[in-house]
Amino acid sequence: MTEYVDIPAWRILRLRAKIDTGARSSALHVENIRELGAGRVRFDVRLSRNVSDRRVTVEARVARRGQVRPSSGEQEERIFVAVKVRIGPIEREIELSLVDRGRMIFRMLIGRRALAHAFLVDPGRRYLLHEPSVRKKAASKTALDAARALPPAEKRGRERVGR
Numbered sequence: 001m002t003e004y005v006d007i008p009a010w011r012i013l014r015l016r017a018k019i020d021t022g023a024r025s026s027a028l029h030v031e032n033i034r035e036l037g038a039g040r041v042r043f044d045v046r047l048s049r050n051v052s053d054r055r056v057t058v059e060a061r062v063a064r065r066g067q068v069r070p071s072s073g074e075q076e077e078r079i080f081v082a083v084k085v086r087i088g089p090i091e092r093e094i095e096l097s098l099v100d101r102g103r104m105i106f107r108m109l110i111g112r113r114a115l116a117h118a119f120l121v122d123p124g125r126r127y128l129l130h131e132p133s134v135r136k137k138a139a140s141k142t143a144l145d146a147a148r149a150l151p152p153a154e155k156r157g158r159e160r161v162g163r
Contacts, residue, residue: 002126005108006086010058012045015108017087021121023111025068025080026094029101031055033079035062041079043098046107063095070099088129090118 001019006012030043039062047054063082069075078097085094087110094114101107115121122128 001121001123002106003087003110003129004127005110007083008086009083010045010056012047012056015047016106017108017110018104018106019110019115019121021112021115023109024113025066026096026111026114027068027078027099027101027109028096029104029107030098031100031102033098035079041081041098046102049105049107066097068097068099085114087119092118 001021003017003019004014005017006014028045030045033041033043035041036059040059041062042057042059044055044057046052047056060081060083063080065077066080067075068078078099080095080097082093082095084091092114094110096108101109
């Protein structure tokens with residue numbers, strides 16, 4: 001499942017994210033993590049897998065440190081920051097763990113805590129809440145049309161997130 005995510009406070013728009021209901025927490029690929037003291041951290045968010053100089057340097061308050069069990073199965077400690085993200089029309093503050101996802105396809109992973117009580121996930125669809133880029137527009141047109149044609153009862157109170 002895939003969707004575009006915006007992080008307006010960090011000037012990040014249309015970051016491709018994997019929607020993963022099997023993951024409890026959300027994660028963001030970062031490089032050059034530097035703890036600044038006074039509960040703050042600075043890091044670089046690499047926006048593209050293919051273009052290494054497309055990055056944003058961010059300074060944020062550390063929300064907490066926590067243990068995470070990634071897909072490797074071995075528990076590790078991570079730094080978490082809190083930030084408002086926008087997925088389609090929904091904007092909410094979530095916690096993001098800062099991690100090296102360099103070998104992963106997606107720079108960001110959205111876990112079930114970030115999705116709770118606001119989204120319904122349709123694993124057969126993707127990019128339902130954001131219009132895909134021009135080169136992908138034709139292939140995903142039917143998915144977007146299907147999302148717009150949802151009956152009002154399904155839309156009430158929740159947004160659909162696709163694959």
